[in-house]
Amino acid sequence: MDRERLREDVERNAEFGRIEAEEGRGRTVLTGTEANREAREYLVERLEDAGLEVRIDAVGNVAGRWTPDGADPDAAPVAAGSHLDSVPEGGIFDGPLGVYAALEAVRAMQDAGVEPSRPVAVVSFTEEEGQRFASGLLGSSVAVGERSVEEALALEADDGEGGTVTLEAALESIGFRGEGLLDASELDAWLELHVEQSERLESAGVPMGVVTSITGITHCEAVVRGEADHAGATPMVDRTDALAAASEFVLDVEQAANEVVAAESDTAVGTLGSLDVRPNATNVVPGVVEMGVDVRDVDRDAMQEIVSQSRESLARLERERGVETEFRRPFDLEPTPMSDRVRGAAHGAGEAAGIETMDLHSGAAHDTMHVASVTDAGLLFAPSRDGISHNPKEWTDWDDCAAATRVLAGALADLADGR
Amino acid sequence: MDRERLREDVERNAEFGRIEAEEGRGRTVLTGTEANREAREYLVERLEDAGLEVRIDAVGNVAGRWTPDGADPDAAPVAAGSHLDSVPEGGIFDGPLGVYAALEAVRAMQDAGVEPSRPVAVVSFTEEEGQRFASGLLGSSVAVGERSVEEALALEADDGEGGTVTLEAALESIGFRGEGLLDASELDAWLELHVEQSERLESAGVPMGVVTSITGITHCEAVVRGEADHAGATPMVDRTDALAAASEFVLDVEQAANEVVAAESDTAVGTLGSLDVRPNATNVVPGVVEMGVDVRDVDRDAMQEIVSQSRESLARLERERGVETEFRRPFDLEPTPMSDRVRGAAHGAGEAAGIETMDLHSGAAHDTMHVASVTDAGLLFAPSRDGISHNPKEWTDWDDCAAATRVLAGALADLADGR
Numbered sequence: 001m002d003r004e005r006l007r008e009d010v011e012r013n014a015e016f017g018r019i020e021a022e023e024g025r026g027r028t029v030l031t032g033t034e035a036n037r038e039a040r041e042y043l044v045e046r047l048e049d050a051g052l053e054v055r056i057d058a059v060g061n062v063a064g065r066w067t068p069d070g071a072d073p074d075a076a077p078v079a080a081g082s083h084l085d086s087v088p089e090g091g092i093f094d095g096p097l098g099v100y101a102a103l104e105a106v107r108a109m110q111d112a113g114v115e116p117s118r119p120v121a122v123v124s125f126t127e128e129e130g131q132r133f134a135s136g137l138l139g140s141s142v143a144v145g146e147r148s149v150e151e152a153l154a155l156e157a158d159d160g161e162g163g164t165v166t167l168e169a170a171l172e173s174i175g176f177r178g179e180g181l182l183d184a185s186e187l188d189a190w191l192e193l194h195v196e197q198s199e200r201l202e203s204a205g206v207p208m209g210v211v212t213s214i215t216g217i218t219h220c221e222a223v224v225r226g227e228a229d230h231a232g233a234t235p236m237v238d239r240t241d242a243l244a245a246a247s248e249f250v251l252d253v254e255q256a257a258n259e260v261v262a263a264e265s266d267t268a269v270g271t272l273g274s275l276d277v278r279p280n281a282t283n284v285v286p287g288v289v290e291m292g293v294d295v296r297d298v299d300r301d302a303m304q305e306i307v308s309q310s311r312e313s314l315a316r317l318e319r320e321r322g323v324e325t326e327f328r329r330p331f332d333l334e335p336t337p338m339s340d341r342v343r344g345a346a347h348g349a350g351e352a353a354g355i356e357t358m359d360l361h362s363g364a365a366h367d368t369m370h371v372a373s374v375t376d377a378g379l380l381f382a383p384s385r386d387g388i389s390h391n392p393k394e395w396t397d398w399d400d401c402a403a404a405t406r407v408l409a410g411a412l413a414d415l416a417d418g419r
Numbered sequence: 420m421d422r423e424r425l426r427e428d429v430e431r432n433a434e435f436g437r438i439e440a441e442e443g444r445g446r447t448v449l450t451g452t453e454a455n456r457e458a459r460e461y462l463v464e465r466l467e468d469a470g471l472e473v474r475i476d477a478v479g480n481v482a483g484r485w486t487p488d489g490a491d492p493d494a495a496p497v498a499a500g501s502h503l504d505s506v507p508e509g510g511i512f513d514g515p516l517g518v519y520a521a522l523e524a525v526r527a528m529q530d531a532g533v534e535p536s537r538p539v540a541v542v543s544f545t546e547e548e549g550q551r552f553a554s555g556l557l558g559s560s561v562a563v564g565e566r567s568v569e570e571a572l573a574l575e576a577d578d579g580e581g582g583t584v585t586l587e588a589a590l591e592s593i594g595f596r597g598e599g600l601l602d603a604s605e606l607d608a609w610l611e612l613h614v615e616q617s618e619r620l621e622s623a624g625v626p627m628g629v630v631t632s633i634t635g636i637t638h639c640e641a642v643v644r645g646e647a648d649h650a651g652a653t654p655m656v657d658r659t660d661a662l663a664a665a666s667e668f669v670l671d672v673e674q675a676a677n678e679v680v681a682a683e684s685d686t687a688v689g690t691l692g693s694l695d696v697r698p699n700a701t702n703v704v705p706g707v708v709e710m711g712v713d714v715r716d717v718d719r720d721a722m723q724e725i726v727s728q729s730r731e732s733l734a735r736l737e738r739e740r741g742v743e744t745e746f747r748r749p750f751d752l753e754p755t756p757m758s759d760r761v762r763g764a765a766h767g768a769g770e771a772a773g774i775e776t777m778d779l780h781s782g783a784a785h786d787t788m789h790v791a792s793v794t795d796a797g798l799l800f801a802p803s804r805d806g807i808s809h810n811p812k813e814w815t816d817w818d819d820c821a822a823a824t825r826v827l828a829g830a831l832a833d834l835a836d837g838r
Contacts, residue, residue, distance in 0.1 A: 197652040215651055219701055230808065231690035231713040232634055232782035233616040236673075236680050238806075243691055244673045247666035254655075254663045261655050271650035272662060273701045275694065282638055282692040282711030292701030294650040363651035387657075389649065 001108035001409055003402040009046060009100040010401070013039055013084065014092035019392070021089075026392030029086040031060075031127040031138075032157075032170025039084045040176050043099065043124055050107050052122060056178030058149045060126040060171045061139045063182050066106050068115040071416075076188035078116070078416040080105065080408060081123030083139070083367060087131055091195075091394025097382065097401060098193040099124045105409035116416030118188055125367045126171075132157045133167045140367035143184040144374045153177075185374035189342055189415045192368045193380045193408050195396050196360075199387035206358045207403040209381030210346045213298040214362045214369045215267070216335035218307060220293040222249060222314060223326040228279055228287025243277055243286035245321045249313050250275070253293055256309035265302035267361050270295050270310075298335045298361045336369045342378030342415065349410025355403050380408060420527035420828055422821040428465060428519040429820070432458055432503065433511035438811070440508075445811030448505040450479075450546040450557075451576075451589025458503045459595050462518065462543055469526050471541060475597030477568045479545040479590045480558040482601050485525050487534040490835075495607035497535070497835040499524065499827060500542030502558070502786060506550055510614075510813025516801065516820060517612040518543045524828035535835030537607055544786045545590075551576045552586045559786035562603040563793045572596075604793035608761055608834045611787045612799045612827050614815050618806035619779050626822040627776045628800030629765045632717040633788045634686070634781060635754035637726060639712040641668060641733060642745040647698055647706025662696055662705035664742045668732050669694070672712055675728035684721035686780050689714045689729075717754045717780045755788045761797030761834065768829025774822050799827060 017027040017035030029035045040062060047054050047064030054064045063081075067073045082098025102122040109116070125143065130136030133155040141147040153168035171177035184190065196202075201209050226242035250272045257270030274292035293310060297303045307329070314325040343359075350357035360381065368379045382404040385395040436446040436454030448454045459481060466473050466483030473483045482500075486492045501517025521541040528535070544562065549555030552574040560566040572587035590596035603609065615621075620628050645661035669691045676689030693711035712729060716722045726748070733744040762778075769776035779800065787798045801823040804814040 197649055198654075199657070217651065229806075230616055230783060231688065231692055232636065232715050232784070233806065233808075234688070234782070235617075235685075236676050236688055238618070241673065241690075243669055243694060247669035250662055250666035251670075254660065257655050266654070269650065269653070269655055271660075271702070271704055273650055273696075273703050273705060274699045275662060275696050275705075276699070277692075277694050280693045280695070283690070283713045284692050285690055286692060286694075294702045296651050363653070364649060365651070387648075387652065389652070 001104050001402065001405050003398060005107065006100055006104040006401060006405055007398050009103065010092065010096055012042060013096045013100065016042070017086065019089055021392030024392035024395065025092050026089050027086050027092055028088045028090065029084060030132045031085055032132065032174055036085060037174035040174070043084065046103060047122060050103060050110065052106065056176055057180050057182040058178060059139055059142045059152045059167070060176040060178065061143060061182040062124040064122045065119050067119040070115050071117050071119055073119065075118040076186055077119035077121045078189045078412055079121035079123050079187045080191040080412055081125070082192050082194055083125045083128035085127050085129050087129050087390045089392065090390050091392060093195045093394055093396050094389050095128060097195060097396065101193045101401065101405040101408050104405050105412050108409045109413055114413050116413055118416040120412055120416050123182065128367050136365060137367055137370055140184070140370040143182045144370045146370060149181060184371045187375045190368065190371045190375055190377040191342060191380065191408060191411055192366060193382060193404055194366055195389060195394065196381040196384045197364055197387060197389040198384065200360050201381060201383040202385065204358060206356050207383060207400050208350055208355055208357045208407050209360045210343050210357050211338050211362045211379035211381060212359050213338060214336040214366060214379065215296040215298050216300055216303050217333045217365060218295045218303055218329060219331035220295065220307060220310065221328045221330060222291045222293060224249065224289045224317065225324040226287055229285040231283040231285055234285055239285050240322050241285050242289045242323060245317045245323045246275065246289035246291060248317060249291065252313035253310050256306045260302050260305050264305065265297050265299040268297040268299065268302040268306065269363060270306045296363055300335055336372045338372065338378050339376035341376050345411040345414045346378055346380055346407060349407045349414060352410055353406045355407055357407065380404060420523050420821065420824050422817060424526065425519055425523040425820060425824055426817050428522065429511065429515055431461060432515045432519065435461070436505065438508055440811030443811035443814065444511050445508050446505050446511055447507045447509065448503060449551045450504055451551065451593055455504060456593035459593070462503060465522060466541060469522060469529065471525065475595055476599055476601040477597060478558055478561045478571045478586065479595040479597065480562060480601040481543040483541045484538050486538040489534050490536055490538055492538065494537040495605055496538035496540045497608045497831055498540035498542050498606045499610040499831055500544070501611050501613055502544045502547035504546050504548050506548050506809045508811065509809050510811060512614045512813055512815050513808050514547060516614060516815065520612045520820065520824040520827050523824050524831050527828045528832055533832050535832055537835040539831055539835050542601065547786050555784060556786055556789055559603070559789035562601045563789045565789065568600060603790045606794045609787065609790045609794055609796040610761055610799065610827060610830055611785060612801060612823055613785055614808060614813065615800040615803045616783055616806060616808040617803065620800060620802035621804065623777060625775045625777045626802060626819050627769055627774055627826050628779045629762050629776050630757050630781045630798035630800060631778050632757060632780050633755040633785060633798065634715040634717055635719055635722050636752045636784060637714045637722055637748060638750035639714065639726060639729065640747045640749060641710045641712060643668065643708045643736065644743040645706055648704040650702040650704055653704055658704050659741050660704050661708045661742060664736045664740045665694065665708035665710060667736060668710065671732035672729050675725045679721050679724050683724065684716050684718040686782070687716040687718065687721040687725060688782060689725045715782055719754055755791045757791065757797045758795035760795050764830040764833045765797055765799055765826060768826045768833060771829055772825045774826055776826065799823060
């Protein structure tokens with residue numbers, strides 16, 4: 001593969017939605033914006049330059065298909081890719097690296113005269129980051145049939161002028177409301193390269209991670225109701241302080257996660273990320289606290305244990321502090337194991353290229369989570385400096401990008417050859 | 420005194436700025452609004468009806484002076500009063516009871532032919548609640564020289580139309596930008612009747628509280644800085660979670676206050692009333708937490724102990740959790756003991772009228788806090804049902820209003836007679 005050709009694509013893509021950053025290189029590319037149009041148009045141009053047949057589906061997913069000479073054009077293709085959208089003020093690798101590494105892998109096969117028996121597709125899914133129309137993984141949710149095209153196109157977002165705009169109108173405005181559906185179940189196999197967003201590869205000095213399983217994710221909402229009272233006129237003994245009770249809950253969630261990590265599953269995490277106090281005035285005893293809890297693990301039982309302990313904490317606080325509590329679990333995704341076939345192809349490609357690989361799990365959600373529900377899927381990680389992502393300081397060395405792309409290319413060639 | 424005449428005044432005043440409330444009777448009377456103009460004009464009318472000489476000072480403080488036949492018109496007057504403004508959606512007694520009870524006390528003395536040797540004044544201070552131009556006790560701060568007239572008149576607030584308005588312009592617009600200054604240091608003595616805003620009188624079954632001391636108040640700001648990280652990709656051991664650390668701080672402040680209550684001073688309170696998390700997203704480990712702490716007591720050492728323990732808590736969290744912390748103390752008011760002379764007059768008046776009185780402290784700030792810095796001052800409490808205030812459910816029985824007004828009248832007559 002050509003390290004400089006890959007670098008040029010990622011750096012050109014980094015110009016779209018570019019922001020000034022004190023340190024590093026940042027961009028803001030939200031679905032349906034001018035920056036998104038530019039990024040998509042550059043991708044289409046580069047796919048076509050490499051002789052790929054480009055299709056845009058109804059929700060703006062982009063796929064470029066290479067049918068090698070001698071390949072069966074009707075065989076289920078092997079595909080790789082990621083996404084081009086970013087979080088606000090995000091980095092330049094999260095998403096684009098996976099898209100352009102997939103394209104570079106195809107170009108490398110073409111250059112090397114490798115002609116697999118199946119077509120190979122390069123895919124960019126619409127709005128993985130969920131910053132405008134949905135909560136994340138939008139394009140892939142449609143590609144696997146979890147959400148209908150109609151439902152997706154009707155999603156609404158702020159139009160920036162005080163009104164709203166549908167996904168359909170936003171895609172039309174940038175020329176990327178296509179036809180038909182990229183149906184992921186028609187793929188023979190899927191592989192996504194992504195930056196790790198953690199420090200495990202960097203710490204281990206290994207350039208390539210092969211994901212064993214994508215974490216399950218539960219979001220819980222907890223509400224603690226006490227009594228809002230005058231901070232001066234209400235003696236300590238007469239209070240039902242919602243924030244004091246909520247603070248015990250925060251620490252109980254942390255402790256539950258730490259205990260599960262120590263006893264059962266060291267990949268488990270529990271985060272109390274959001275907390276809102278009412279009335280939130282220095283001189284008023286807090287009356288109501290609303291909290292958001294994020295629980296993840298590759299082990300379903302470990303997740304369940306953290307959630308159970310969190311519920312028990314609220315029950316204890318009702319008894320001991322006289323507060324009323326509510327607990328909801330509005331979002332729940334099972335852990336997603338990656339395909340043994342695809343993982344094997346990745347490890348094999350690493351070995352063939354003399355690039356060390358290591359197994360690890362993904363604590364973040366990715367489009368591959370959806371694709372894995374309908375076909376053999378795998379996820380590869382390139383090292384992230386200091387584990388930083390969603391930030392202009394996000395960085396992966398070009399040598400690591402190149403090594404990861406070599407493994408990706410080898411694995412795709414292997415998978416597409418039907419071995 | 421005439422219970423029905425007092426009730427009529429308080430109920431008429433309750434019409435100004437009246438709001439619909441599910442339960443109870445509410446009003447919103449902010450400085451310089453139409454409701455404030457109506458309330459002030461009605462007061463002036465009632466003061467004049469009773470033969471009092473009315474003056475409006477430069478910051479809108481209203482004073483009506485009764486100089487009894489035979490009194491020395493140049494003698495320092497004895498004064499009583501409170502305020503007519505309210506918090507948004509406040510109750511009908513907080514403030515107005517003290518103003519109209521003072522007027523009713525004067526009328527009762529007139530009716531009974533009581534002719535003290537000093538003039539008696541009825542006062543309504545501008546913006547006690549601090550809901551529009553300042554943070555509270557505005558008119559009394561000028562009356563005691565803590566804030567200059569110029570500084571006060573230049574204070575700005577939202578004009579409700581996207582711009583700002585000065586206190587001067589707001590007072591002019593309602594016809595209450597007067598001349599000169601109500602100088603509280605020229606008063607011989609001061610007495611304010613207010614609703615208790617706590618349940619101590621109700622619990623004790625006593626209709627009249629005589630305040631021993633108004634609480635000191637310190638506001639502290641605490642900041643805890645950790646590291647915002649991806650909730651899925653950051654293992655528990657790699658986190659510096661600002662909210663988990665802040666939650667320990669919340670509980671440490673509560674515990675410090677409880678310990679001080681148990682060991683030193685049962686009137687002490689410590690409240691962590693406001694807490695803001697950044698970025699406050701369910702799926703991001705909290706990076707920064709900002710908190711507001713309110714510490715009060717009539718005992719300065721007890722306050723200091725709670726503040727010291729709060730600072731120690733932050734130091735411990737820096738050591739144990741690796742967070743960075745900041746602590747500021749932007750607001751600090753010493754406890755204000757009430758005058759023995761005025762307290763004695765109140766207890767004596769209760770005894771003379773056969774109305775039981777009890778000593779208690781005030782955990783809330785009142786204009787009397789300022790007045791006490793320049794003359795002999797006292798504060799009386801009438802019972803508050805369930806301790807509720809700043810709420811349409813705020814309620815004091817008319818019989819309790821009448822009993823409190825009898826004690827107020829007796830104390831004023833006593834004080835004004837120079838005994």
